[in-house]
Amino acid sequence: MNPVFPLLALRAFAEVGRHGSIKHAAAALGVTSGAVSQQIRHLEARVGLPLFVRSRLRMELTEAGARVYPTLLMAFDQIEQALHLLEASRARRTLTISTVPSFAASWLVPRLGRFNARHADIEVRVEASAGLVDLQRDRVDVAIRHGLGDYPGLLSEHLMAPVLLPVASPALLASGPPLREPADCLGYPLLQDSDRADWALWLAAHGAAEDPRAERGTAFDDDYLLIRAAVAGQGLALVPQEYAREEIAEGRLALALDKPWPARFAYYLVMLPEAGQREEVAAFVAWIREEAGFSPDPASP
Structure with missing residues (x-):
């Protein structure tokens, strides 16, 4: 067997296996697609086995390739981590x-x-x-x-659990029906979290009957967008107290009801x-x- 270790070919193999694409592997390595293809051919010639099944849309690992891919990927990730530690030791x-x-x-x-x-x-x-x-x-x-x-x-450590407050623009509250009980919020457009769950849970926590309107309304996948929509007068929003503090202090938002609730x-x-x-x-x-x-x-x- 050739004693020279084909590091470049093995690296190309690991990246093609990771991305399922010669083009994406080449982009990750900063080389051309042709260079990656050549390294894969060299490696397959050396081991005498096909390592990928080529299709129009994706490079799939063969049985032989799938057996060694996890070990090689872990090895290169460890090498990269070791290099990062060396770089960090001399950097600021x-x-x-x-x-x-x-x-x-x-x-x-x-x-x-x-x-x-x-x-x-x-x-x-x-x-x-x-x-x-x-x-x-x-x-x-x-x-x-x-x-x-x-x-x-990974290590994970609880930091804080936000408390949600129902808020809206002062203009929307002034023009809409009065809010005396949590169920009164259903008379307004509701701005939703991405799971459309917070309003239903908040209403249930405060004794309101189940209502399909609690899950209706525009949904946002980030609280910052939710706050911006509320400031624009698009509806009532349940947002973390810390996030709304500045907007409430400056009059861009107002507390709809003094009914805080801990988020899930x-x-x-x-x-x-x-x-x-x-x-x-x-x-x-x-x-x-x-x-x-x-x-x-x-x-x-």
């Missing part, structure tokens, strides 16, 4: 935080100056995106995610198991716990 201390745009704009960013003042030697980068990230591949140190805390293979989903700090060993990550975690008035999740053992 940096911290990449990923969270949803609404949490970044309404809660994290207004407070971040206090972290910078306390840790002037740490450079912070905030990535605000509604989509989930791969913490290892995307080199994210800490993610702040909105959910139920179930993130397999909480915010969690999420990170790779080894990330907390870095001083800058530990410093950020300690700071954000303090800002959130950290207390352990009451549901935790």
Whole structure:
């Protein structure tokens, strides 16, 4: 057997297996599609077996390819992680935080100056995106995610559970029917969360009878968009208290009813198991716990 280890060919194989496409693998590697195809041919010639079944739409792993693909992918991911650690050891201390745009704009960013003042030697980068990230591949140190805390293979720590308030623009409330009881909200257009669940749960929590109108109305996948729609007078919205604080103080929103309700989903700090060993990550975690008035999740053992 040829003693020369075909690293380039194995790397091309791992990326084509990851993306299911020679074109996308080439983009990830920063080379041409022809170069990737050539490396795959070289590897198949060396092992004497086909590794992919080629179709018009996708490259599918053969049985032989599927047996070795997970091991090779893990090996290259580990090599990339090791290189990242080497680069980080000589670079300035940096911290990449990923969270949803609404949490970044309404809660994290207004407070971040206090972290910078306390840790002037740490450079912070905030990535605000509604989509989930791969913490290892995307080199994210800490993610702040909105959910139920179930993130397999990652460390997750309860940070806070937002309290939802029913709000609307003052003009909409002034022109609409009076709101005396929670069920009166059904006389207004309701602005929904992406699951169309919060209004129905809020109404049930406050003793209102089940009503199909509770699930109707325009839905938004981010609280920031929900608040903007409410400010524009498009309907009543249930939004986290922290997010609406500034809009209420400046008169862009008004409290429709003084009926707060804890949301089903909480915010969690999420990170790779080894990330907390870095001083800058530990410093950020300690700071954000303090800002959130950290207390352990009451549901935790």
